Amino acid sequence: MKVFGRVLCSVITAAAVAALGACSPTISVDAAVDATDPACGLVLARTPTTLDGLKQRQTTSQATTAWGDAGAAITLRCGVNQPPPSPDCLSISYGDVSMDWISEQTATGWRFTTYGRVPAIEVNVPDSLGLTQPGLTDLAPALEATTVTATCQ
Numbered sequence: 001m002k003v004f005g006r007v008l009c010s011v012i013t014a015a016a017v018a019a020l021g022a023c024s025p026t027i028s029v030d031a032a033v034d035a036t037d038p039a040c041g042l043v044l045a046r047t048p049t050t051l052d053g054l055k056q057r058q059t060t061s062q063a064t065t066a067w068g069d070a071g072a073a074i075t076l077r078c079g080v081n082q083p084p085p086s087p088d089c090l091s092i093s094y095g096d097v098s099m100d101w102i103s104e105q106t107a108t109g110w111r112f113t114t115y116g117r118v119p120a121i122e123v124n125v126p127d128s129l130g131l132t133q134p135g136l137t138d139l140a141p142a143l144e145a146t147t148v149t150a151t152c153q
Contacts (some may be wrong), residue, residue: 001131025069026058028060028070029065033080033081034079034080035078036062039147040063041063044142046141048135051067052135055068061077064078068129073114073126074124076136083115086115089115089153094137095097097144099140109124109126109127116151117143117149123139
């Protein structure tokens with residue numbers, strides 16, 4: 001009877017894990033070099049549950065999150081390397097808050113990295129979403145958990 005009970009418990013546990021996994025797709029995102037920075041926890045706790053109409057999803061790594069579906073998701077990584085000054089630095093105002101971003105076109109879309117904030121945050125937006133203006137302003141409450149060290153010049 002003991003063996004049957006253990007087998008039954010294992011089957012129920014496996015079924016529950018499979019059911020939970022089916023309900024919430026996990027998106028693969030690599031952790032950043034400084035993902036263990038305590039401020040990253042605050043950043044992630046303050047991210048919106050939807051961004052540009054896309055639902056927030058679970059990710060595979062610490063200090064990351066995503067919105068959308070695998071293969072077509074906006075991803076955020078906290079604790080990336082601080083970018084150097086760049087002529088591509090742009091300042092965006094969110095009410096009384098100003099956030100500086102460096103934008104870079106990639107082979108698959110656009111990468112936006114905070115400039116002059118510790119820890120640095122990276123947001124990747126795939127071209128497949130067809131967004132001309134990703135919801136960077138919606139991330140303002142989350143990014144306020146970071147420390148300003150410089151601004152665009």
